[in-house]
Amino acid sequence: xxxxxxxxxxxxxxxxxxxxxxxxxxxxxxxxxxxxxxxxxxxxxxxxxxxxxxxxxxxxxxxxxxxxxxxxxxxxxxxxxxx
Amino acid sequence: xxxxxxxxxxxxxxxxxxxxxxxxxxxxxxxxxxxxxxxxxxxxxxxxxxxxxxxxxxxxxxxxxxxxxxxxxxxxxxxxxxxxxxxxxxxxxxxxxxxxxxxxxxxxxxxxxxxxxxxxxxxxxxxxxxxxxxxxxxxxxxxxxxxxxxxxxxxxxxxxxxxx
Numbered sequence: 343x344x345x346x347x348x349x350x351x352x353x354x355x356x357x358x359x360x361x362x363x364x365x366x367x368x369x370x371x372x373x374x375x376x377x378x379x380x381x382x383x384x385x386x387x388x389x390x391x392x393x394x395x396x397x398x399x400x401x402x403x404x405x406x407x408x409x410x411x412x413x414x415x416x417x418x419x420x421x422x423x424x425x
Numbered sequence: 426x427x428x429x430x431x432x433x434x435x436x437x438x439x440x441x442x443x444x445x446x447x448x449x450x451x452x453x454x455x456x457x458x459x460x461x462x463x464x465x466x467x468x469x470x471x472x473x474x475x476x477x478x479x480x481x482x483x484x485x486x487x488x489x490x491x492x493x494x495x496x497x498x499x500x501x502x503x504x505x506x507x508x509x510x511x512x513x514x515x516x517x518x519x520x521x522x523x524x525x526x527x528x529x530x531x532x533x534x535x536x537x538x539x540x541x542x543x544x545x546x547x548x549x550x551x552x553x554x555x556x557x558x559x560x561x562x563x564x565x566x567x568x569x570x571x572x573x574x575x576x577x578x579x580x581x582x583x584x585x586x587x588x589x
Contacts, residue, residue, distance in 0.1 A: 349481055349553035350564050401486035403549065417483060417551075421567030424480070424487075424511065424552025425464055425523060425543060 343410070345378075347388070348419035351395065354388035364410075371397045372406040374416065388418075396421060428453070429499060430506040433491050435482065437514040442524050449506040449528040456505050460535040461526040462543055468518035470565070476557040478565075480513045480522070483551035487511070494545045498527070501541070502534035509542065513552065541578050547571040 346359040368377045372392070379389045389395060397404050398417040410416060430449065434440075442463050450456045466478050495507050506528035516522055525546070527538040554565040 348483055398486055401489050422548060422551055423554045423565045423567050424550040425547040
């Protein structure tokens with residue numbers, strides 16, 4: 343699946359997007375955050391406060407307990423400041 | 426059913442609020458009320474002058490999220506038209522950032538829907554503002570007051586609307 347990063351999450355991770363293949367134990371958005379965190383320093387820095395991170399699956403907002411099975415695209419970003 | 430028009434645009438360029446509002450009444454005489462809101466880039470942030478705002482957005486999701494809330498506004502109020510235009514990219518102080526325009530037969534629906542759309546756009550539309558000041562560039566933090574403003578629309582719709 344594709345993962346996209348925005349704003350300071352993108353800056354800390356050091357990339358805009360990537361294709362990933364998480365193991366089967368990674369079932370929810372929260373699991374995915376934990377799995378990404380251990381991939382490197384940039385990820386750990388981006389996700390150091392998971393409560394502040396928002397997520398979307400296939401361009402819809404989801405909560406941390408949302409399942410990621412069947413997702414084409416997951417996105418992580420800070421609270422929004424549009425408008 | 427009355428003809429409802431909806432326009433949602435994301436663009437770099439500025440827009441003409443008056444011209445967009447006029448489009449909501451063109452060729453029809455059933456609109457009795459048009460409300461517009463314009464969000465404008467201010468020249469200061471926390472007391473410090475700013476050089477510019479840069480808006481990042483999530484293409485595809487921004488349009489979809491705005492459309493979801495436009496659909497909800499049409500479901501909740503008797504509206505005849507909604508226009509939402511939101512810029513992205515670099516924006517200078519004094520420039521318009523975004524606009525919402527709502528049209529209805531009577532003013533209650535137009536005012537309520539404009540407020541509703543703004544409260545949701547502030548919290549759920551995937552845009553992120555970065556501010557450039559002499560002291561450096563930083564990301565603006567979301568405000569909890571915006572979340573509280575959005576939450577009030579989750580109360581029972583009939584109770585909310587009857588109170589207006």
